[in-house]
Amino acid sequence: MGYLAKCLTRGVMVPVGLLAGSAGNSLAADLGPPPPAPVIDTAVQPAWTFRFTPYGWLTAWNGTQTVRGRSVKVDASFIDIVEKSDTLVALMGDFEARFGRFALLGDVVWSRVGADRSNIRSRTLAPGVTGTLATSLGLDVEMVIAEFGVAYEVARSGPLAFDILGGARYWYQEADLSLAVTAAVDIGDLQVAGARAFARSGSVDWLDPIVGARVRYTMAPGHELFLRGDIGGLGVGSDFSWQAIGAYGFELGTYQGITFSGVIGYRALSVDYAQGEGRRRYEFDMIQHGPILGLSMRF
Template sequence: MQTAAVRFRRAMLASVGVTLVAAGTAWAADLSAPPPASVLEAPAVPSWTYRFTPYGWLTALNGTQTVRGRSVKVDASFVDIVENTDTLVGLMGDFEARNGPFALLANVAWTKIGVDRGNVRSRARAPGVTGSLGTSLGLDIEMAIAEVGIAYEVARFGALAFDILGGARYWHQEADLSLDVTAAVSIGDLEVAGARAFARSGSVDWVDPMVGARLRYTVAPGHELWLRGDIGGFGVGSDFSWQAIGTYGFELGTYQGITFSGVIGYRVLYVDYVQGESRQRYGFDMLQHGPVLGVSARF
């Protein structure tokens, strides 16, 4: 018979053997198993973001308007225009869709404004216009300006980004010039009502190509400064045009995934356009400028 000591010794040896076999099996498995493959994450694909900004442009007019060969000098502030426009109607908005460095741009402004005799004065007549008219009574202009273009970010230095842009600017105008009839004048091409003669342009349309640049600077989180300038026309539509815009945007808050920002700034737009000769001559050599106020939505 085996003693208790012998049986205990054999049990201990068997337990140690099982442990060594298990350890050896695990060690062999670790040596034979290949290392886990590293996981490579695909780079994030840039997504589209959109910004829509309805705005008001408190525009003033300085320049010369020619309707059917009759030219008048216009010098009217925004207050002058508001005081003398029966219905000051405006539809204005700016849209941008961006994907990485690439952006699509669109802008529209439609206004119907009036300027009275205090801010309009007669100038020299066009060649071929005989006789004379008295002091001009007023000028009413219905005008639409629509821009489309593309922009591309060509450089970035921290918070400062530089874009180049190109596109086209479409113009539509209808101008009515009313004047006093104070002397003998050939008025066969004018509409006369009482002591007033009206020169009506009808619909005038043209398209200007344009090129420009833009600076975008993040002043602080949620605060951004934009500066833009462009030139256009080049004799294709107008003889020449240029534009300068500076705006400052500041976040107001986010609602249902849409970030709203206030926008303040200043916009200046100049164009020199002429078509026709003599009594068919139409010209718009005008500087439009004034503060810009709006609210943008980004999503």
């Protein structure tokens, strides 16, 4: 018979601690070892982040513009365009919403640009026009370029990330080709205003599917290098379109939860689009290229 049992049988008082310890040991033996503590997952879950970047694109134009069958060759620098354009500052902005590896992309460019005769060469200038035309020419184009799409990060190695992207690029244009008229007997379908005749395109728009890729490289905390390339059109909208962008972003500071960064880089966008025949033909075969300067806001 155990010690405790003998003591209880004989009426001997047993310390409570001994009873408690014995009971506790017996209970612990019955219940077995305590269950392991629950593991709490403290990993940071991805959340949406947003970035908006208003910017300026200092474009030069090189290519051919055809309005109502009249074609001109354009070779205009940014300075040439500024001197002739109705506006010195266009409206441009880039937007990205990111969740983990997935991102939504958007970019809008509105511009109204012009070039004068020193930057334009005549090509099949005025079929069906009799009389005398002076050599003074002018080209004004109002344009909207809107991009939207998605990107997905397919690979990452340390500070280097590689994305694939797809989407669409929408184009809207209105072009006026003006000619100085000195004496004309028949100017066909041109519109005359004072001493100038105009070939007006009216509203022209089209939609290009695009596919591409981009590389993001974090050079140091707050410093990122960005490279992007895409192709589009492929006969669906334009015959062919391509784009290349290289930019460098550097963090300036944070204010009220918004991180501000400066952006500098270079952008080139080419498109070859045509519709109609004869005097109804419209063609825009142009490369727009130049530096970009912007201010990025991330929140």
